Amino acid sequence: MNLLKCWKNHFNNFRLSQKMLFVYFLIFGAFSTISIAAMQTTLAIYDNKIYENSLQELFYFVNTIENELDNIEKSSSSIAIDYEIQKQLTNMMSMSNKQEYLLNMSSFRSQLLNEALGNESIMNIIYTDRNGVELNVGEKYVALPEDIYRTILEKADEAKGGFVYIEPTLEFPYLVSGRDIKEHIDYSLDYLGTLIFINDINVIFERNYEFLKSGQKNICVFSNNEIVYENDGEYFKDIPSITDEQGYRIINIKHKKYFMCYLKSEKTEWTFVNLFPYTNIFMLNSIIRMLMLVGFFVLFITAYFAMKKLSLYITAPLEKLTKSMQIIERGEFEQAKLYLDKVEALSEVGILKKDFLIMIDEVMTLIHENYEKQIILKDTQYRALQAQINPHFLYNTLNSINWMIKSNENEDASRMILSLGTLLRVALSSNTVSTVLEELELVEDYIFIQKFRYGKRVEFIIKKCSGLELFKIPSMSIQPLVENAIFYGVENSLQPCTIKIKLDKEEDYLNIIVSDNGMGMEDDLLEKVKNFQVKTTGNGIGLKNIKERLTLLFCEDFKLQIQSKIGEGTMIKMTIPTYRSDFNV
Known part of the structure; x- marks a missing residue:
């Protein structure tokens, strides 16, 4: 049953021309098998008739010899009496x-x-x-x-x-x-x-050979396995022993096939053997068999190429239509139209092709009408997302710089200003995509700023893998995760907190994990964060920002997971595909 299902699945995956050839093989194969079987049966019946006739001829011959011997006996008797x-x-x-x-x-x-x-x-x-x-x-x-x-x-x-x-x-x-x-x-x-x-x-x-109608006659007579008579000693020394009263065999003598017919005389108990080449009597059958097999083979090959050409002729328009659809999948509408010929046909395929060309024109019209609108809409969406960068972070950073300057910590203030400038440059940039390495460097600047604010209350640990410059993600995607970790892990905890940023590759995906060992969240709050239902500043807005931009860039081929438990901390895991590293948004 499983084998039948497997064959059915293979058959369904065949192209239409292959299915037509497969059906041809089945039909012609069945017809050829039945025809050859019928021919073999007919020739086998004919062979049996030949065997029986050969034995009948030998029977007449033996009777004639017995009559000759009877005449000798009668002659002696007539003289004696x-x-x-x-x-x-x-x-x-x-x-x-x-x-x-x-x-x-x-x-x-x-x-x-x-x-x-x-x-x-x-x-x-x-x-x-x-x-x-x-x-x-x-x-x-x-x-x-x-x-x-x-x-x-x-x-x-x-x-x-x-x-x-x-x-x-x-x-x-x-x-x-x-x-x-x-x-x-x-x-x-x-x-x-x-x-x-x-x-x-x-x-x-x-003088009695006339009863044997085969072309070549090789007669031998045995009595108790001793030769009574033979007309050609070349053959009979190699024939097998005979034990039954009558019959026929196909034997090989000196690498040649011979037909041997034998009969035992009831009068003399002599065994009469008639031996002749197999081809002498079965040549016609052999030729018929060979001609039939060659004929079927030639017919099969001829019909195969004819059927193949016919199937290709029938399915060529459908294959062109299928190829055109594949070109459409790549977005090459004009190329798809050029691939289809302009021949008008009233068949089902011709009507389908005509409707497909109409559909292409309508889709191209819709694309041209809505393309600029969609570009403007996406650009507006990106800019609106970028505008959601947390303003409290900017205020707190500037305030920290102010206190550094007043405290004559000019070098740290200078470094913080440079880090803040980098953050603002990226946030306000028109580039919507950055490499993962650039994003990680941005996070390092962000961490530098936050260390001055929180001091020993927080420790940052970064573990990264190689090749991060090859993978791209939406700009400002990792920094909000670190920001959330600080909010939930550091500000709500009385103990020092450790924040880990880990990046590792797994087959065709890159995992970006930001975790903390802070207080964690209760299940109700965690559920609201996952659904972006927390409206206060710093609570979930950054994650929604990230998810919307990841959707615009990767559609659904990404994951954003949040795990948290009271007393153990919170982990945010972002998984992006590494095989999509060539887009330009």
Whole structure:
């Protein structure tokens, strides 16, 4: 809540053009966020469709491979149960003449050759019987390793006429399959020999690539983490292990991103993997994403500068009007009028500007009409205030000088006359402002005169700080405070009295404190003194004089405090600003 309030205060302090740009940021930012989110959602759905299509393509491919393997199984089965072949092999098994046996074997060879030539994936068909006679036919001879030959014979024997196969390996990349031929004519199931098919797995895969529509096809087939087939060994040695039945992943191989789609065959339990560069299929999506982001960024920057220029165009008259008002605050009315252009407009700002110019003219007229009157009035006020200097002090001082002369105290009389002359010169001067240092020197002259009158009844202590010549106050401001201290502290006390004058600086203010340890005042009298309600000579008239002149000079930026307590004395504290030292009244 406090954070929201803080942001609200910051927003309120913005200029109008900044507020317009801020609102633009919010609106366009929300629009951009929603648009980008919608685009990302749409492209994500499209990506999922691509993933599903890729998996579907691989599914068709696997089914086709399984059908190819089924065809191999069917071919071996059709040969094994063919009536003519069964009859021929049964007769051959009963022949004791070797030449006749070989002659029939030659005929059987032709049948096997026709079968081999009819399927381009079959490299060789091998027939062997119990006598170890081996018949090898096919378009291309492939030497079958002895260990694989023995293994397929064992597996065929264990299958009792069922179809068996040995998966290709990197060392022998051919699918080896086969079955035992059992005698079915009389259902004796006697052994008539073993058929072995050698199939080129590359041919099987390559002629079915059409089901994979991606541009670059990298196929690999795994069986128990052993490679059955691969068409590019550069990639598949770095792919991670696969444990689930089907799916797709995005993987990194050699610092490049690839899309890997995989599916496990239920028939063979082989895992088929199709791997291709990510950009081959997702390039369009990547380009769309990039174009959308770049488009939004360019649109945002363009709209920002357009909005900034528009906001400045709209708010420029208001800012000029505000600047003109600030010039008015400095009292430069003519400069404020010159700052505003003369273009007439019917908009709200134009009407406001017109009324403001009218107001300036009226204020200038009023100032010119009343300026001289106010100057005369202030001058009269100053002179009237100066006229309030206590006349009793003058009478008593002259009387003291008279007695000094009669007593032949000429030097003291001379010094007193000089001090009195200084006081009268300042009181009657046309200067209404003096420095604090000049005022303090005037107080010293005043104290010199009063010491002759009161003698040991009063002691004066002055404590001052440096730099008093830099600060200005109304003339004759400190002397009346000392005069009041003498009146309330000395004349009303039977004991010797001490009057302290202390000046000290406190940040941007100067404190002038005049205190005494006399009898003090009762609360009722103190309240009357504070309100300038005491009318007798010497009682409060000097303070009112000071307050009126301080008000004319400092307005309300000063303090005049009075504290007094019976038996403890009275203190008057005047606080004036030190930063206002450049006025000339």
